[in-house]
Amino acid sequence: MVKRILWLILMLAVFVQTAVADGKSDAGKVVRQTVDSCLDWLKEKDLSDDAKYDNIVTCITPVFDFALMGKLALGKKQWPRLDEAQRKEYTRLFIQQLQNSYARKIMLFSGETIEYEEPLQVKSKVHVGTSVVSTDGRNKILYKLYKSKTGWKVYDVEIKGVSIVSSYRAQYAEIMKTGTAETLLNRMKEKVNQDDEKKE
Amino acid sequence: MRDQSVEDSIVPVGTATRRTVATRFALLAMLLLLSMGLGCATVPERGCVAVAEDSAKDSADEDFDEFDDFDISEAPPPRDPLHVYNRFMFTCNDKAYTWVLRPVARVYRWVLPEPVRASVQKCANNLGFPVRFINSGLQGNFKGAGVELARFGINSTVGILGLFDPAASACDLQPADEDFGQTLGRYGVGPGWPLVLPLLGPTNIRDAFGMAPDYFLHPFSYIEPAETSLAVQGIEKENYLSLHMDEYEAIKEDAFDLYTFMRDAYRQKREAEIEE
Numbered sequence: 001m002v003k004r005i006l007w008l009i010l011m012l013a014v015f016v017q018t019a020v021a022d023g024k025s026d027a028g029k030v031v032r033q034t035v036d037s038c039l040d041w042l043k044e045k046d047l048s049d050d051a052k053y054d055n056i057v058t059c060i061t062p063v064f065d066f067a068l069m070g071k072l073a074l075g076k077k078q079w080p081r082l083d084e085a086q087r088k089e090y091t092r093l094f095i096q097q098l099q100n101s102y103a104r105k106i107m108l109f110s111g112e113t114i115e116y117e118e119p120l121q122v123k124s125k126v127h128v129g130t131s132v133v134s135t136d137g138r139n140k141i142l143y144k145l146y147k148s149k150t151g152w153k154v155y156d157v158e159i160k161g162v163s164i165v166s167s168y169r170a171q172y173a174e175i176m177k178t179g180t181a182e183t184l185l186n187r188m189k190e191k192v193n194q195d196d197e198k199k200e
Numbered sequence: 201m202r203d204q205s206v207e208d209s210i211v212p213v214g215t216a217t218r219r220t221v222a223t224r225f226a227l228l229a230m231l232l233l234l235s236m237g238l239g240c241a242t243v244p245e246r247g248c249v250a251v252a253e254d255s256a257k258d259s260a261d262e263d264f265d266e267f268d269d270f271d272i273s274e275a276p277p278p279r280d281p282l283h284v285y286n287r288f289m290f291t292c293n294d295k296a297y298t299w300v301l302r303p304v305a306r307v308y309r310w311v312l313p314e315p316v317r318a319s320v321q322k323c324a325n326n327l328g329f330p331v332r333f334i335n336s337g338l339q340g341n342f343k344g345a346g347v348e349l350a351r352f353g354i355n356s357t358v359g360i361l362g363l364f365d366p367a368a369s370a371c372d373l374q375p376a377d378e379d380f381g382q383t384l385g386r387y388g389v390g391p392g393w394p395l396v397l398p399l400l401g402p403t404n405i406r407d408a409f410g411m412a413p414d415y416f417l418h419p420f421s422y423i424e425p426a427e428t429s430l431a432v433q434g435i436e437k438e439n440y441l442s443l444h445m446d447e448y449e450a451i452k453e454d455a456f457d458l459y460t461f462m463r464d465a466y467r468q469k470r471e472a473e474i475e476e
Contacts, residue, residue, distance in 0.1 A: 072272055101454045108446055125270075135318035136443050137325075138374070146270070155270060161472025162465045165272050170464035171456045173277050187456055195453075 027126035027145045027152040028119035034063045035114060035130065042109055053103045060102065065146075065153040070094035072155065073168035082181045090181075093188040098164075100195045126152065278467065280394050289396040290459045296399065297448065305441035317442050319363040324436045325375070326355050326362025330417045335378035339386045344376040351375060377473065381410030385474035394463050402466045 041047070041055040070091045071079060082090055115138075117129035128143045142158040156165045175184050280286065309317070329352040336344035351367040358366050367373040384406050385391070392405030400411075415421050420436070423429035455461040 072270055104450050104453060108450055134443075135314060136321040136440075138368075156272060158472075160469055162468045163272060166468060167461055167464055169272075170277060171460050174457055174460045177277075191456060198453075 023147060023152070024119045024121050024126050027147075028116065028128050030063055030145065030152045031119075031128040031130070031143045031154070032116055034060060038106060039109070039114070042106065049107070052107075056103055056106060057099050060099075063152075063154055064098075065148065065155050066095040066098055067091050068153075068155050069098065069165055073165045074172055075169050078172065078176050081176070086181050086185060089185055090188070093185065093192055094168075096192050097188065097195075100192070278391075278394060278463075280463070282393055282395060286394060286396040286402075286463075287459050289398060290402070290462070293396065293399060293401055294458070301438065301441060302445075305438050305445065308438050309442040309445065312442075314443075317439055320436075320439050321443060322355070322359075322365050323362040324439070326352065326359070326365075327419050330419070331380075331414050332376060332378045334417055335380055335383045335414075336376055338380075338383045339378065341376070341378070344378065347373050348376065376476075379407075379410060380413040381407030381470070382474050384410055385470070391467065391470065394467070402462045404466070404470070407470065 037059050038056050041052050041059065044052065047055070073094065074082070074090065079087075109132075112132045112134045115131040115133060117131070120127045120129070124146065126145045128145065130141045130143070131138045132141060139160055140158075141160075143154050144156040144158070145152045145154050147153075156163050158164070172184060175187060312320075329348060333345055333348040333352070336342075336348055350371075351373050354367040354371065354373070355362045355365055358364075368375070381403075389406050391407070394402065394404050395408055396402050397408060403411075420429060420433050423432055451461070451465075452458055
């Protein structure tokens with residue numbers, strides 16, 4: 001009996017180890033494929049900016065866990081201050097805001113090359129480092145992924161050490177310091193409307 | 201912490217029989233393995249009390265542990281006693297950028313082709329060698345200092361006075377952006393209050409002090425007369441802007457509260473740089 005259990009443990013250990021090892025390269029592949037296909041869309045000369053934007057959003061949506069990013073951005077202290085309906089509204093606005101922002105950033109891209117580093121296992125998460133090499137230097141962009149039920153998903157992006165989630169959190173905290181959940185949602189609505197007007 | 205509690209809960213099951221002892225051992229070992237291998241680090245280092253409070257308030261939200269599972273620090277916003285002055289200076293800088301610096305950079309970009317501007321930037325970066333070399337050394341990063349020395353040697357000769365960067369492109373020797381603010385940070389000096397300087401933008405008390413030694417290490421500071429020195433530094437900044445047009449605009453469009461965003465981004469960037 002004991003022997004059998006020991007065997008089980010051994011098998012489990014092997015399984016866990018390989019699962020982790022595979023995870024690292026899987027996560028790396030996910031990032032590489034996504035970034036590459038975004039860049040391919042940008043290179044399409046016949047497409048309008050709007051069409052490029054839509055294609056980019058479609059290609060990042062399955063890989064980014066926007067809802068989780070929104071939750072993390074609001075943070076442990078603020079999240080309970082929103083009721084169920086407000087949370088839904090918050091998540092919807094956050095996703096729209098983030099997609100607008102990502103698309104704007106990637107539109108700035110012009111002929112830089114991307115270098116991929118070896119993915120790094122950090123506890124149960126994987127960090128995939130990339131460098132954007134431009135004419136006068138290089139900028140680091142780090143993608144942080146976790147294993148969800150449906151595969152590896154991005155939950156934060158760090159640009160030159162600045163985390164997107166943390167940056168949103170700092171601003172939300174500033175608003176929530178004096179305001180309520182409604183104040184925050186109104187500010188977010190304003191922002192999304194502004195972006196939509198600009199696009200038209 | 202989690203392992204502990206599970207261990208406690210299975211204690212009553214483990215009576216004297218050999219079989220249960222083995223099962224217990226197996227369970228424990230499996231848990232250990234899982235926590236090591238998969239690193240299910242849901243164990244919160246601090247803030248346990250806060251979690252308890254919050255989940256009491258909001259028991260419906262069953263996946264509340266999620267927050268502890270992701271490595272995004274939930275530090276309170278930094279103390280910013282100078283915020284009235286800071287916001288004022290930040291707005292001034294923003295106006296100076298929008299009405300003067302940016303239009304000048306646009307004209308500059310129109311006049312000079314990109315490869316020329318890129319080379320000017322590389323040349324200026326190459327001259328910043330003493331700052332990076334000395335600070336790498338002061339931080340005990342002798343490898344980094346060596347890389348800087350090699351880069352300076354290669355780029356000043358093969359790279360024709362730094363106009364090109366063969367050290368990075370051919371030898372994969374990447375520059376380390378070190379300055380005295382980071383050196384102080386390395387030795388445990390905290391950032392101090394956030395501070396916005398005229399034209400130089402968001403910084404903090406420590407890094408503002410750090411600018412003095414770096415000033416004396418930079419060759420541009422020794423150009424005579426002082427007006428020429430300032431002009432050279434101004435051109436370098438405009439040149440940099442011309443290569444990074446619209447980046448500030450993209451950030452500006454994203455932010456609710458641009459001042460808070462820039463203050464926090466600066467803090468995060470510096471923390472990452474010091475850690476490197």
